[in-house]
Amino acid sequence: MFGKLLIANRGEIALRIQRACRELGIPTVAVHSTADAQAMHVRLADESVCIGPPSAKDSYLNVAAILTAASITGADAIHPGYGFLSENAGFAEMVEDHGLTFIGPSAAHIRMMGDKITAKAAMASLGVPLVPGSPGAVADLTEAAAVSETIGYPVLIKAAAGGGGRGMKVAHTADELSEAWRVARAEARAAFGNDAVYIEKYLDKPRHIELQVLADAFGNVVHLGERDCSLQRRHQKLLEEAGSPALTGAERDALGATVCAGLTKLGYRNAGTLEFLYQDGQFAFIEMNTRLQVEHPVTEMITGIDIVREQIRIAAGQPLGYTQAEVKFSGHAIEVRVTAEDPETFAPSPGRVDVFHAPGGLGVRVDSALYAGYVVPPHYDSMVAKLIVHGTDRPTAIARLRRALEEFAVVGIKTTIPLHQRIAADPAFNAGDYDIHWLERFVAGE
Incomplete structure (x- = not known):
């Protein structure tokens, strides 16, 4: 160690x-x-x-x-x-070159999955299902038009590098393609220094499903179940659930078996998350994150496995201490991201925290670095806390979420706690009836 x-x-x-x-x-x-x-x-x-x-x-x-x-x-x-x-x-390589251990996958796998085009090609070769689209970067508008006609409108133009919704534009018709193409490339160039883009079929009502995996250096790969990350605003996740209210255990197991077999062939090591769009019973790979996810606690809550501890153990050369059959899923967990933003306008709200009171009780976890007197700086990401709840089933978890949000007090700055209270009370959310576009409509009052 x-x-x-x-x-x-x-x-x-x-x-x-x-x-x-x-x-x-x-x-x-x-x-x-x-x-x-x-x-x-x-x-x-x-x-x-x-x-x-x-x-x-x-x-x-x-x-x-x-x-x-x-x-x-x-x-x-x-x-x-x-x-x-x-x-x-490059950082991972430099860490290793300096005789240190990087807690994460190899630089080669980070580089492979960091480019969405090479990531898709790798996953296709491993039998992982993809969204219909261009096999690689699209060279010019003429090729973009040809690809779009082949797969059918609407289409999504996406930056090959980066993420977070930047360099991503939808064209609903051929008339919209030229402007969407121009803007997507300009955003990709400005954000990532790389204007390469590719095209995928735009799905109108998909869910965003991701699968957490752990892999050691001895060829052992397990998945820790799925997370539903469909509640997003401008491609940024606000709430995550484990498991997804839209999936059956059989669907999860089938996807997990395909993914684990593929990553075993790839020789992947450490933690990773594969992200999919899911619609009409079909999964389509979109990207892989070769790191710890913000929403990893919901998986920890339903499996009892400390993912960060496992990352460190794997990097130290230790094997996984369990097989896939020994990974058990218990109950339901929900995480909400509390950000220092106005809950209606989403304007940033840095400043001094006068009062901080975290909720508690059975099945409640708060991951936060806030304390009374702390000054939230304006220089970094606005997330200041994660509230995670666990229950024996989804209704129990939602009830616990509502109760915990009522107890959560952050005074001195504005936060998105009131928005999460509105979501937790909404009938559609309670029914699990939402997709990746639902939250945008909800925030807009539609």
């Missing part, structure tokens, strides 16, 4: 990794910007190193500063969390 682990992240995920390390008996090093000097992950770490000014590019994305911090503190492993450098293949 590792002698000391540096956490190349901040906020609640840095705390989450610290907790797993503490249970494993591993001392931790926190890195932080000057804006995060009083952050909880810094206060609770065994050691801390300031790596730069508030701007993420000068601190949490500063590879040289992070590697220097690891060197001067004697860390022998680095966990990247999610976001920032977590899916940067």
Whole structure:
């Protein structure tokens, strides 16, 4: 096992990794910007190193500063969390080149799955179902028109690199294709420095289903069930469930068997999440995240498996301690992301937290780095807490979610807690009757 682990992240995920390390008996090093000097992950770490000014590019994305911090503190492993450098293949390579262990998959697999075109090609070769679309990047508008006519409108133009909804545009007709093509490429170039795009069939009422996997260095691959991440605004997830109210156990098992067999052939190692669109009983692969997911707690709640602990164990060369048959699913879990935003306009709301009271009780978990007196900085992602609830079934979990949201108090900044209360009370959500477009309509009052 590792002698000391540096956490190349901040906020609640840095705390989450610290907790797993503490249970494993591993001392931790926190890195932080000057804006995060009083952050909880810094206060609770065994050691801390300031790596730069508030701007993420000068601190949490500063590879040289992070590697220097690891060197001067004697860390022998680095966990990247999610976001920032977590899916940067170059960073993973540099960590290994410096004689350290990167807690995650190989740089080759990060690079393969980081480009959506190569990821789709790899999955197709492994028998994983895909959304109908272009086999690779589309060179020009003429080819885009030909592909679109072949698969049928509406179509979705997507950036080959990156994610988060940037470089993604829908063309409902041939007349809309030219402008959608131009805007998607411009957004992709600005966001990722790469204007390559590809085209997929646009599904009108799909659900966003993802499958959590763990793989060790000995060829053992298991899946930990599915998460339904369909409640999204502008392609950003706000609420996740495990399992999905739309899937049967047989559908989950069939998808899991296909995915695990494919990743075994690929030689994948560590944690990963494969994301699918699901409509009319059919799955279609869209991308793979080669890192820990924000919503990993819902999977932990229904399986009892500590995913971060498993990441660290696998990276240390230890095998999985269980087979697929030994992974058991119990009850239902829901996670809501609480962000420092106005719940109606979604305008950012950084500032001082005067009161912070987290809900508790049976089946309630809060992952957050907030505390009374903390000042939420304006420089980073707006998520300030994750509320996760677990119940014996979905109705129980929803009832527990409503109760926990009523108890949750964050005073001094605006948060999206009132929005989640509205969602939890909505009949369509309670019936599980939603798709990836539902939340946009709900927020708009449609």
